[in-house]
Amino acid sequence: MIEVEKMSKAYGTQRALNDVSLQVPPGAIGLLGPNGAGKTTLIKCLLNLESPTSGTAKVLGVDIKVSNRSSREKVGYSPERDCHIPGMAGCEYVTYCGQLSGMTFRQARQRAHEILDLVGMGQERYRSVDTYSTGMRQRAKLAQALVHDPKIVFLDEPTNGLDPAGREHILTLVGSLWRELNISVVISSHLLQDIERICDRVIIIAHGRLLVHDRIDVLKNQRRRSVEITPSGELDRFASALTAAGSTVERLSNGRLRLEAPSESIEWILELIRTNRLPPAEIVGNPNVLHELFLASLSENGNDL
C-alpha cells in the first residue's frame, strides 16, 4: 500500500526525515513518535504537500513524483491543523471536496450527506464552517477526507479537540474503516491507547528516523508479558493466592495487582480464582504495552522524549 525508499527531508540544516524506508501493507496503521519526530512531515511527503529532499515513495502503487496528481486520487487526508475552505456550509464544503476529487455534483452531494451522518454531524451541516467549534471542524475534516471513498486515509491527530463522547464516536468510526469498508488508515496520534485500540500495525519514528515498524501483536509478544488484575474485593487473599501459586505480585497504588505472566493465556488465573473461591476480577493482559514499547524504542535508539 505504501512503499518508501530512503526518503529524506531537510529544512535547511535540520533533517525532518532521515533515510526512511518502509513497506506498509493495507490495514490500520498507527504512526507514533514524540513531538517533532517527523510524523506529519512523512505524511506530507507521501501526499506531495512537501517535496522530499531525496528518496522515492509509492502510494497505492503509484509513484508520487512521477504521477503527482494521480497518486492522490484515492487518498484522503485529515490534517492536524485547522483547515477548511471558508464561506461554505458544512455540507457544501464536503460536496465541493468531493467534486475536487472528480465526483459529479450529485454523487458528491449524496456521499457528503452520508459521510456527515457517519461522522455524527446533524443540522450543523447547514451552518457555515467558519462558525464551527473545534470538535465540529474535526468532524468536517474527517468527512472531507472520506467523501471520495478513498482506499487509504491519512489522519493526523483526528481526535484533537473532541469531547469524550465525540472522541469515542470518531475512534469507533476510524477503527471500523478498515474492518468494515476496507479503507486503510494511517493514523498519527499522541494517544497510545487510541492507537492500540484501533490499529493492527504500528510505526514509531523519532528525529526523522524509523525506529519500529511491525504488527502490534508481534511486538507485544516480543516484550515480557504482564497481567493486571482488579479484584472486586478481598485484595489480600487474592495477592496471597497468586504468591502461593508462584507469581511475583506487585501491588499498584490504584488497587490493582500486577504480575508477570508465563504465557498469553489467562486460564491459570481463572482456575486459581475457581479453586480458591476468590471474588470476580477484571483481568487485563499486557496493559500499556504500547506505552512501554514506545518508551523502550526511544531509549534503545538513544532518543529522549
Added chain:
Amino acid sequence: METTFDLSRWTEKPHGLAYRRWAIVSTGLRQVLRLRTFRILLFIGWAAGALIALAGFVFSQSVANGGWLEALAANLGARVESVVAAFNAVVLLYPDVCVHGLFTIIFGLQSFIALWLCLVGLTALIPRLITQDRASNALTIYLARPLTSADYLIGKLGIVAGLVLVLWTAPLLSGWLLSMLLSPNQDFLVYSIRPLGNALLFNGIALLSLAAISLGVSAVSRSSRNTIILWIGLWVVAGVIAAHPNNPAWLRHASFSQNLAEIRKSVFRVDQVLTRAADELPLFNRELTASFRRGAEETATDESRGAAVGLGVLVLLSAGVFFRKLRPE
C-alpha cells in the same frame, strides 16, 4: 452516537482535470454571486450592454428610410427635414467613418464603465481568491487532492475571468449582437466589427492583467482587511499619483489603472476617429470640425508603450508573489 455504515460506495472513474478546475471556478463564482454588491454591479454591467443595443437601435432607426427620425422631421417642417435628410445621406455615404466612429465611441464608453465595475467587483472578490484560503489553510485541502498549485491557480484565474466575462464581455457582445439584429443594413455589421474587435482586445488585455494583479494582491496577506487596503491603494492611490502629468515616467506607469487607461486610448484610437470625421465628413460647421480636432488631441496618447511595459512589470511582480505564496503553510 452509533456508527453505522449505511454508505454508498463510489467506484466510478473520477472526472478529469478540466472538470476539477471547473469545480473551483464555478463554486467560486457561485459564492461571489451571493454577494449583494456583485448583483448590483451585474445589473449596472448589463444595463450598459442594453444601452449599447439601444444606441445602435436609435442610430440605425434614425438613418433608415421611413424611420422614426424621418417621420418626426417631416412633422417639424421642411428645414428640419432637409437637415435630417442630409444627416442620413452622410451616414449612408460615409458608413466607414460614421458607423465605425459611433461604435468606437460606444464601445470605448462601455469599456470605461465595465472596467470600473470590474475593479469594484474585484474589491469584493479579492479577499475570497487566495487571502481567506491562506487564513484558513485551505490550500492543504486543495493540494491533498489530485490537484497541483497550478490547477488551484488556474481555477482562481478562472473566477476572475468569469467575473470579467459576466460584467464586461457578455454585456458587450449581447448589446452589439442585439443592435446588429435591429440594424437596417449590412453596413452596420461590416463597420462595427473592427471597433468590436478592439473592444474585445482591450477586454482581453484587462482580463489577463487584472487576473494576475488581483491574484498577486490576494496572495500577499492572510488578512482580508489588509488585502482590500492594498488593492484600493494600488488602484485608487497609485492611480491618483500616476495621473499627475509632471511626475516622472516610472511613477506615471506604476499604476495599473492608469496604464489600462492609456492602453484603452491606444486600442480604441478615438483620436483617429475624430480626426477622420473632421477631415472626411463634409461638415460645413467650422466650430464642429474644430471641436472634433480638439477632441482628437485630448484623446491621443503617446504613452502606450510605457503603459504596456508598466503593466507587464506589475503583472510579472504579481505572478512572482502568487507563485511564491502558493504553498501549503
